[in-house]
Amino acid sequence: MKKSLEVLESMIYYWNSVSDREKVGEKYLASIYENTEMKAIYDDNFDGESVRRVLSAISNREPFRGRTKNEGRFWNNNMWMLEDMDYMNMVINPLKKLSLEDLGEGEVVFLPLHLDLFYKKGNNIYINFFMIKPDLYNGTEKLTIEGIEIKEWIKKNVG
Secondary structure (H helix, E strand, O other): OEEEOHHHHHHHHHHHHHHOOOOOOHHHHHHHHOOHHHHOOOEOOEOHHHHHHHHHHHHOOOOOOOOOHHHHHHHHHHHHHHHOHHHHHHHHHHHHHOOOHHHOOOEEEEEOOOOOOEEEEOOEEEEEHHHOEEOOOOOOOOEEEOOEEHHHHHHHHHO
């Protein structure tokens, strides 16, 4: 399987910029919410406008009230990353090294999501980045989802 961190790479820039109190422009936000990988998970409760509203409110330091639970959780998850950039790096760095080629056809896409753990469409699986847990206590780069090592979890849920 191929691995995609494209949207996450954009989010890392976003989180770092907002953390440094830099303004993130609407064009940059559009490159995130209009991304084909993000569009694959949109539904009636969470869409491109949801992503735009949340990221714009955070960047502009405006109060935010979600229209749906998904929007509210997406806002909360992004605020969490801004408050704990070390945690974000503890997840993203091992993800960058993760090899999934031996798991067959399709793509594993890691996205910043909301309430849902993952979406499966055809041979592709879209995993909520915020649900991945690093090894906080042993100093390893081991990642888990639902208490299962990430590669094993992917193998189990792709089939």
